[in-house]
Amino acid sequence: MLWQVLxxxxxxxxANKVRSALTMLGVLIGVxxxxxxxxxxxxxxxxxxxxxxxLGTNSLTVSSSGGGFGARSSGxxxxxxxxxxxxxxxxxxxxxxxxxxxxxxxxxxxxxxYQGTEYTVNSIxxxxxxxxxxxxxxxxxxxYFSNDDVLNARKVAVIGSTTAQELFGTVDPVDxxxxxxxxxxxxxxxxxxxxxxxVNDADDVVIAPLPTVQNAFTGFGSLNQIVVQxxxxxxxxxxxxxxxxxxxxxxxxxxxxxxDFRVSSQxxxxxxxxxxxxxFTVLLGAVAAISLxxxxxxxxxxxxxxxxxxxxxxxxxxxxxxxxxxxxxQFLAESTLLSVLGAGLGVLVGVVGSHFTIVGIKPVIIPxxxxxxxxxxxxxxxxxxxxxxNRAASLRPIEALRHE
Amino acid sequence: xxxxxxxxxxxxxxVRPVPAEAAGSPSRTVPVISVRGVRKSxxxxxxxxxxxxxxxxxxxxxxxxxxxxxxxxxFVAVMGSSGSGKSTLMNIxxxxxxxxxxxxxxxxxxxxxxxEHQLSLVRNRKIGFIFQSFNxxxxxxxxxxxxxxxxxxxxxxAERRRRAVAALSMVGLGDRLDHRPNELSGGQQQxxxxxxxxxxxxxxxxxxxxxxNLDSRSTDEVLAMVDRLNAAGRTVxxxxxxxxxxxxxxxxxxxVDGRIVxxxxxxxxxxxxxxxxxxxxxxxxxxxxxxx
Numbered sequence: 234m235l236w237q238v239l240x241x242x243x244x245x246x247x248a249n250k251v252r253s254a255l256t257m258l259g260v261l262i263g264v265x266x267x268x269x270x271x272x273x274x275x276x277x278x279x280x281x282x283x284x285x286x287x288l289g290t291n292s293l294t295v296s297s298s299g300g301g302f303g304a305r306s307s308g309x310x311x312x313x314x315x316x317x318x319x320x321x322x323x324x325x326x327x328x329x330x331x332x333x334x335x336x337x338x339x340x341x342x343x344x345x346x347y348q349g350t351e352y353t354v355n356s357i358x359x360x361x362x363x364x365x366x367x368x369x370x371x372x373x374x375x376x377y378f379s380n381d382d383v384l385n386a387r388k389v390a391v392i393g394s395t396t397a398q399e400l401f402g403t404v405d406p407v408d409x410x411x412x413x414x415x416x417x418x419x420x421x422x423x424x425x426x427x428x429x430x431x432v433n434d435a436d437d438v439v440i441a442p443l444p445t446v447q448n449a450f451t452g453f454g455s456l457n458q459i460v461v462q463x464x465x466x467x468x469x470x471x472x473x474x475x476x477x478x479x480x481x482x483x484x485x486x487x488x489x490x491x492x493d494f495r496v497s498s499q500x501x502x503x504x505x506x507x508x509x510x511x512x513f514t515v516l517l518g519a520v521a522a523i524s525l526x527x528x529x530x531x532x533x534x535x536x537x538x539x540x541x542x543x544x545x546x547x548x549x550x551x552x553x554x555x556x557x558x559x560x561x562x563q564f565l566a567e568s569t570l571l572s573v574l575g576a577g578l579g580v581l582v583g584v585v586g587s588h589f590t591i592v593g594i595k596p597v598i599i600p601x602x603x604x605x606x607x608x609x610x611x612x613x614x615x616x617x618x619x620x621x622x623n624r625a626a627s628l629r630p631i632e633a634l635r636h637e
Numbered sequence: 638x639x640x641x642x643x644x645x646x647x648x649x650x651x652v653r654p655v656p657a658e659a660a661g662s663p664s665r666t667v668p669v670i671s672v673r674g675v676r677k678s679x680x681x682x683x684x685x686x687x688x689x690x691x692x693x694x695x696x697x698x699x700x701x702x703x704x705x706x707x708x709x710x711x712f713v714a715v716m717g718s719s720g721s722g723k724s725t726l727m728n729i730x731x732x733x734x735x736x737x738x739x740x741x742x743x744x745x746x747x748x749x750x751x752x753e754h755q756l757s758l759v760r761n762r763k764i765g766f767i768f769q770s771f772n773x774x775x776x777x778x779x780x781x782x783x784x785x786x787x788x789x790x791x792x793x794x795a796e797r798r799r800r801a802v803a804a805l806s807m808v809g810l811g812d813r814l815d816h817r818p819n820e821l822s823g824g825q826q827q828x829x830x831x832x833x834x835x836x837x838x839x840x841x842x843x844x845x846x847x848x849x850n851l852d853s854r855s856t857d858e859v860l861a862m863v864d865r866l867n868a869a870g871r872t873v874x875x876x877x878x879x880x881x882x883x884x885x886x887x888x889x890x891x892x893v894d895g896r897i898v899x900x901x902x903x904x905x906x907x908x909x910x911x912x913x914x915x916x917x918x919x920x921x922x923x924x925x926x927x928x929x
Binding site: 551557 | 728731733734753754757758760761762766768772773774775776777785786788789790833837
């Protein structure tokens with residue numbers, strides 16, 4: 234019996250192929266949009282998560298909150314900048330068992346030249362070798378610079394993949410000499426690709442020993458950042474408070490509410506980005522859901538037309554004894570079949586479409602969204618089909634038969 | 638159903654036609670159709686149009702409604718020009734429409750007291766329709782077409798198919814089972830409709846101008862089929878405006894302006910239809926009370 238109802242419904246839909254196809258298209262677009270847009274939202278948050286993870290989940294960044302509200306409320310005349318002394322205090326402190334390594338960071342930017350090719354490097358970082366491990370930066374070619382290079386302030390550098398590409402093209406940059414801001418640097422290694430974290434290209438970078446960069450660009454003043462690596466991802470918050478304690482000591486601050494530095498973990502960055510992305514995903518989903526709703530209204534519309542068109546047929550069926558329920562079932566079956574087929578194709582399009590990169594984001598399908606969109610589409614077919622079906626079933630046989 | 642029901646019943650008893658030929662018929666059995674004071678009007682008040690009115694109340698009241706009985710195995714032709722109310726009568730007899738007032742017993746069941754679901758059951762089990770415009774379900778094969786009423790009756794697929802094939806073979810379309818309406822000629826379509834009408838073995842066959850859209854050869858075929866069905870004992874009510882068609886009936890009712898003006902018996906209720914019996918219509922047999 235069910236098979237027969239389905240066959241009848243398929244026959245009814247096949248009678249108006251173009252119309253059925255267009256109605257299905259409405260549902261298809263709705264379902265595909267829900268799946269794809271949610272996948273794009275999810276993909277973007279996944280990408281952010283990945284790139285932040287790639288920066289090291291157990292790394293903490295200490296930066297000066299110079300000029301911030303902390304300085305003013307403390308009543309101090311000046312904010313103490315971070316210095317190499319702070320970094321050393323962190324590295325040698327007995328009270329900080331969760332700190333694994335410390336890397337002071339100065340950064341600058343400048344123009345690099347290699348055999349006539351000029352390129353403005355986004356960031357030139359002067360630091361210690363610990364920086365590489367802490368920030369999860371691995372070399373793909375060549376080697377890191379060593380502590381020995383730092384101690385001797387050698388003019389060596391490890392460059393990011395974007396920088397290597399821009400300056401050297403296909404040439405292997407290892408052991409070549411590149412002139413940055415008038416200082417010749419020997420390239421020791423090239424970092425593996427990290428990908429972009431939003432605005433900044435993490436691969437557009439030159440990393441050199443701290444004293445070398447201070448000597449060539451920033452001078453031997455304050456540090457921009459101190460990058461600290463915790464012993465594991467689980468103890469980052471413990472490490473965070475240890476850093477605060479140590480730096481309050483070196484900066485001579487008694488009140489923890491008036492510190493003149495900021496310790497941020499990648500985790501806090503991550504959660505901030507993720508909440509932004511969640512909003513983004515929800516908005517995308519809402520837009521898609523509206524298009525699904527519009528698809529559902531399309532079903533109602535087309536089923537109403539179908540009922541009007543087939544009034545006479547309904548009359549005939551009633552005359553030969555079709556009960557109300559059968560007519561209702563037939564038209565409900567048709568509208569549900571429309572939505573099921575449309576939703577099925579929509580899932581297909583959504584899944585296939587998510588294999589392509591959309592606006593630079595690799596979509597990652599949320600399995601629940603597939604099941605959800607399909608289910609909602611079918612429910613919409615039932616819901617929006619019930620009005621026309623009920624209208625068909627309630628027709629009086631004599632009026633239906635007289636209908637031309 | 639109607640406040641004037643008892644009055645209508647009493648009056649119709651008086652005017653009930655008892656043809657001489659039918660005297661020997663089994664009058665003990667319940668008539669297949671028993672219509673009592675049925676009126677059908679459209680609109681209200683002064684503007685009301687009475688499609689079926691029957692005789693006016695001699696006491697000066699309104700119309701009393703149409704009353705008529707049809708015995709089991711009879712073959713009744715209802716004649717009348719367009720607008721005479723014959724289609725309205727047919728719709729009421731077929732339970733497609735409800736009368737404004739009056740009582741209609743079909744096979745002993747008071748149809749007026751049935752709800753919609755029960756009405757659909759009555760249409761399915763008791764009545765086989767044959768329409769002027771065939772009224773086949775579009776895009777459906779002849780076999781599925783004939784299976785349809787059985788499907789609505791809840792007959793199992795195998796049984797359904799067996800009976801549908803038998804019915805189609807009976808009307809000579811055993812080799813056209815998979816043809817759709819648009820692949821069949823008018824005559825063939827009407828024969829499918831006949832097969833569909835009789836497949837449920839209904840108490841009565843209702844034919845509304847079954848030959849109105851057919852050429853003469855198909856007309857003869859379809860009428861011969863109806864004759865055979867009646868000869869086999871099926872009650873037939875046939876609506877027509879052609880005398881040629883009415884000639885096949887055992888009894889002819891004429892409607893004018895919603896009233897039965899004549900009720901002529903052309904052959905006995907029991908026995909074959911007049912064409913088979915070779916009997917000429919009995920001219921001026923009995924005048925109906927409906928035409929007073």
